[in-house]
Amino acid sequence: MKRLLLFDIDGTLVSGGPAKSAFEDALAETFGTTGPEGSTDYSGKTDCQIARELLRAVGMSDADIDRGLPTMIERYLSVLERQLDSNPMTVLPGVHALVDALRERDDLALGLLTGNVEGGARLKLSASGLYDRFAVGSYGSDSEFRDDLPAVAVSRARSTWGVSFPPDEIFVIGDTPRDVSCGQAHGARTLAVATGRFDARQLGQAGADHVLQDFRETARVVELLAG
Ligand SMILES: [Mg+2]
Numbered sequence: 350m351k352r353l354l355l356f357d358i359d360g361t362l363v364s365g366g367p368a369k370s371a372f373e374d375a376l377a378e379t380f381g382t383t384g385p386e387g388s389t390d391y392s393g394k395t396d397c398q399i400a401r402e403l404l405r406a407v408g409m410s411d412a413d414i415d416r417g418l419p420t421m422i423e424r425y426l427s428v429l430e431r432q433l434d435s436n437p438m439t440v441l442p443g444v445h446a447l448v449d450a451l452r453e454r455d456d457l458a459l460g461l462l463t464g465n466v467e468g469g470a471r472l473k474l475s476a477s478g479l480y481d482r483f484a485v486g487s488y489g490s491d492s493e494f495r496d497d498l499p500a501v502a503v504s505r506a507r508s509t510w511g512v513s514f515p516p517d518e519i520f521v522i523g524d525t526p527r528d529v530s531c532g533q534a535h536g537a538r539t540l541a542v543a544t545g546r547f548d549a550r551q552l553g554q555a556g557a558d559h560v561l562q563d564f565r566e567t568a569r570v571v572e573l574l575a576g
Contacts, residue, residue: 360545
């Protein structure tokens with residue numbers, strides 16, 4: 350193993366599904382509110398960070414938020430699991446073929462770097478036939494701050510493969526400017542894909558080393574990640 354590839358989940362590998370409504374149901378049931386009216390920018394944030402921002406915005410104290418969060422996440426996961434059958438995730442174009450091709454190479458190690466709590470990542474990717482393809486992960490349950498997650502992934506990768514991956518042998522792959530800045534904060538290379546809410550121009554402006562429309566051209570993406 351020479352290089353570590355760390356994939357985001359939502360907007361990068363899969364999209365859609367019941368997560369947003371499950372999250373809001375759990376927030377309402379636990380805290381009696383889903384936060385302020387209007388749209389909130391969830392892109393690239395971790396689950397607990399999103400909950401905290403929504404609840405702070407309606408005046409809740411961090412102490413009250415911290416007290417309720419474990420229950421809220423538990424409820425979120427049980428609603429998510431229940432609803433995934435009727436409202437499945439969509440695997441984004443080219444993802445299955447790309448992951449298969451990357452796994453055939455013995456110089457590449459595949460992992461996750463996501464704002465999802467670990468249980469949410471497992472449910473979403475298991476339902477998509479992708480969970481067992483990633484040997485390690487770092488999750489929103491490891492830290493509320495995405496920029497902390499590369500170091501967690503690298504440490505787990507070292508335990509799993511017995512290899513220390515230097516920053517320039519790591520790719521952080523995601524669909525938002527926050528994925529890009531997270532990779533940059535670690536000194537990693539970044540690949541952004543415009544299958545989420547941001548277009549190629551915005552991702553280029555965020556400073557991604559590489560920007561793709563999607564993962565349809567398997568050979569080209571493999572070349573880019575392995576080259
Ligand atoms: Mg994403």
